[in-house]
Amino acid sequence: MSSQTISVQSTQSAFWQGARLSIPVVVASGPFAMLFGAIAVDNGFSVFEAFLMSAAVFGGASQMVGIELFGHHVAPWLIVLSIFAVNFRHVLYSASIGRSLAHWSGPKQAIAYFLLTDPQYAFAESEAQSGRKVGFVWYMGAALTVYVSWNALTLAGAIAGQLIPDTSALGIDFLLPIYFLGLVMDFRKRPLWLPIVVVSAIASIVAYKVVGSPWHVSLGAVAGVALAVILPPSHSGIGVDPEHLP
Numbered sequence: 001m002s003s004q005t006i007s008v009q010s011t012q013s014a015f016w017q018g019a020r021l022s023i024p025v026v027v028a029s030g031p032f033a034m035l036f037g038a039i040a041v042d043n044g045f046s047v048f049e050a051f052l053m054s055a056a057v058f059g060g061a062s063q064m065v066g067i068e069l070f071g072h073h074v075a076p077w078l079i080v081l082s083i084f085a086v087n088f089r090h091v092l093y094s095a096s097i098g099r100s101l102a103h104w105s106g107p108k109q110a111i112a113y114f115l116l117t118d119p120q121y122a123f124a125e126s127e128a129q130s131g132r133k134v135g136f137v138w139y140m141g142a143a144l145t146v147y148v149s150w151n152a153l154t155l156a157g158a159i160a161g162q163l164i165p166d167t168s169a170l171g172i173d174f175l176l177p178i179y180f181l182g183l184v185m186d187f188r189k190r191p192l193w194l195p196i197v198v199v200s201a202i203a204s205i206v207a208y209k210v211v212g213s214p215w216h217v218s219l220g221a222v223a224g225v226a227l228a229v230i231l232p233p234s235h236s237g238i239g240v241d242p243e244h245l246p
Helices: 003-021 023-042 047-057 060-071 076-087 089-100 106-114 118-129 136-163 172-185 193-210 215-230
Strands: none
Touching: 003 023, 003 136, 023 047, 023 060, 023 136, 047 060, 047 136, 060 076, 076 215, 089 118, 089 215, 106 136, 118 136, 193 215
8 A cells, every 4th residue: 555545545534533523523412503594594695695794793692692683673783783793702712723723824824813713722722721732624624514514504594594493492402502512521621620610601601781781601701711820830739630640
């Protein structure tokens, strides 16, 4: 077997390893992609416009916020600001995984950051934490699986329009919260994991009650980051990774 053949097989293997990781994400997010398509059309978007927004923004929560505000004829600047508030956490994600992608070329990093989602960040962080290099092919396998399915299902929802039932009526709306809780639990061995999660949750709840949605998402994230900066891992024995113990 030639080295070229081995290289192609290795590339394909890395891609499908990443793709398999994203299958639960597709299952959990699929109903919401279809729901977004249906809501977008119901709020005056054409099928193409709904698909284009989904492909360009690629952020479930921010898309929902944006389309609801659009339906209420809110000022465009406020819609953009609200979407930024929901997606602000991606700035933090980018800063965190930037060191793991530093060996990639500029164009590859740009593509990776565009496709960065909550689960994609968790996949990349977990890969880096395990001591392995975050490979571009592996990353794209995981990212493109979600991106393609999200947009395809958005298109299906937009075409079906109001035929798509309310997800809450079917009990589907619990899938994403449970999935994201699983992502958070995957980092439970990290230093200061428990206090950061608790502070972020409390800050988010308080912000939701005082300021309202969607600002509670960003404020909760900022509170957790602030705690991590104030309290170095060595100052707390809560949730410390055994590998970091003396």
